[in-house]
Amino acid sequence: MFELRKKLAGISEGILKEKFGVSTTVHFDFALDEGRGDLTTSVALQLAKKLRKKPQDVAEVIAQSLRAAAGVSKVQVAGSGYVNVTLDDAVLSQGLEAVEHACEPRQAGTGDAPIIIDFFGPNIAKPLGIQHILTAVIGQAIINLYRHCGFSVIGWSYPGDWGTQFGKLAVAYQKWGSRKPVGKYTVDELLALYVRFHREAEKNVSLEDEARKEFAKLEAGDPVLRAFREEVVDVTQKALSKLCERLHVKVDRETGESFYEDKMDPILREGTTKKVFKKGEGGALIVEFPLETHLPPSLLKKSDGTTLYATRDLAMVRYRLDSCHPRAIYYVVGVAQSLYLQQLFATCTLLGWDLPETEHTVFGHMRFEDASMSTRKGTSMKLEDVLDEGVRRATKVIEEHRASIQTDDARALAEMMGVGALVYGILNQNRKMDLVFDWDKCLSFEGNSAPYLQYTYARARSVLRKADRENVPLPAARGLSPKERLCLKILLRFPETLADARDTRMPHKLTNYLFELCQAFNSFYNSEPILQAEPALCAFRLGLTSLTARVLKTGAELLTLRVSERM
DSSP, X not given: OHHHHHHHHHHHHHHHHHHHOOOOOOOOEEOXXXXXXXXXXXXXXXXXXXXXXXXXXXXXXXXXXXXXXXXXXXXXXXXXXXXXXXXXXXXXXXXXXXXXXXXXXXXXXXXXXXXXXXXXXXXXXXXXXXXXXXXXXXXXXXXXXXXXXXXXXXXXXXXXXXXXXXXXXXXXXXXXXXXXXGGGOOXXXXXXXXXXXXXXXXXXXXXXXXXXXXXXHHHHTXXXXXXXXXXXXXHHHHHHHHHHHHHTOOOSEEOOGGGXXXXXXXXXXXXXXXXXXXXXXXXXXXXXXXXXXXXXXXXXXXTTSOBXXXXXXXXXXXXXXXXXXXXXXXXXXXXXXXXXXXXXXXXXXXXTOOOOEEEEEEEOOEEESSXXXXXXXTOOOBHHHHHHHHHHHHXXXXXXXXXXXXXXXXXXXXXXXXXXHHHHHHHTSOTTSOEEEOHXXXXXXXXXXXXXXXHHHHHXXXXXXXXXXXXXXXXXXXXXXXXXXXXXXXXXXXXXXXXXXXXXTOTHHHHHHHHHHHHHHHHHHHHSXXXXXXXXXXXXXXXXXXXXXXXXXXXXXXXXXXXXXXX
């Protein structure tokens, strides 16, 4: 189908050059509205003013050149100058091999330079807050898209396992928590110690100095503090692994801030030698940026000699460049870090480092439509609590739809729906915008939601079970009904949708596509008999159902969702 669209575009470009002396690129999009054919282009409207001609006249010249093209059934000029092309039925089905191919994951080539997706990176000794789900699931969806399409990818987590927070936690543990071994603590209990430190420090400011001294000792290699930190990290990681399993998030490589402890001095020496890093107040090290960047100075080393997040981030960039030679690095990080990442990238440039494509793959802030979920007395909501809330609400939905839902394991179904609703509710919004989450919409069986996708997949699989068929090949199409035709056209868009969602790193383009496919399939299912149709037609419709199910499952799993055979 791609080749046919390319061919029709070439014919159109040739006639425009011949008749009007204009060179332009022509795009044919799939027409999804009934009565507009199968492919459509608006190029005549775009050129009319420049050519000083009526768009309909330009469109008619293009249409005339296409009417004799192989595979074309009809060409019409419509509306204010659209060229609508209807294809032979058999031609539509010929492109479905590419759809089937797109459902199969491709292997990366040996030795391919990897794409590094920097994502997740939670802070140690703190439970995950709801905000962490954004980097986790957006990052994982992007990783899945690239990997599925045959790219070498490293999903790289950079947890905050270093810094002055360990000095504060060490002081808090020594004063208020040492009656129990730190390894016996939960993450919530560690957080309570950290919170108490800040509460006590408001009354006793000397605690901040104690914390700084403890972190300086940690940096200097104090064995007791090193052992303390290792136990805190272990407690946190055990808790994190359970949440990652629920979200279907898998980190390929993890190097926390502590990993770069011995890699910062070479960076500081390099920057100083190149006169990129300069002495600041009290002997601190800073980097100042050219005036045209409008970036404020960045602090790289404090006056007391301790390092900062920015120091370790530079060491991380250098390590990734030297050890992986990546083709690209994408930082899946919230909008609040935009200035910081601009400073990081600008510092690398000033140092003369040869960076690959480097991007802040930004996402906005998240809030809940339900005010009671968004405001919890000023405290951050725990991600685990929000996932449990989703499962609780999904359980209620299942109970309300008991008559129409089939399941042997209501608890597992509620987990699939509840977690899926939260994840899909995030991914189906443009990540560059602030995200608004509404439980009622995200758990609906009738809108752009995970349950609607999951239910549609289960419906398609139910048809195949009743036919006692598994993967059914799709025969060549003949005499397509409008609803069959629409399903086919949407299926044909799957490969390019995957490529577009991947290349733009915009998962919502895939969710929107899957929603369109669900709508088209359900409309077809509700109006066209499948198992009761005469044999040849039944075979075609079963093939259409089978391919739809494959695409829905592939798309869902790329978005970290799961689907059920029965629902």
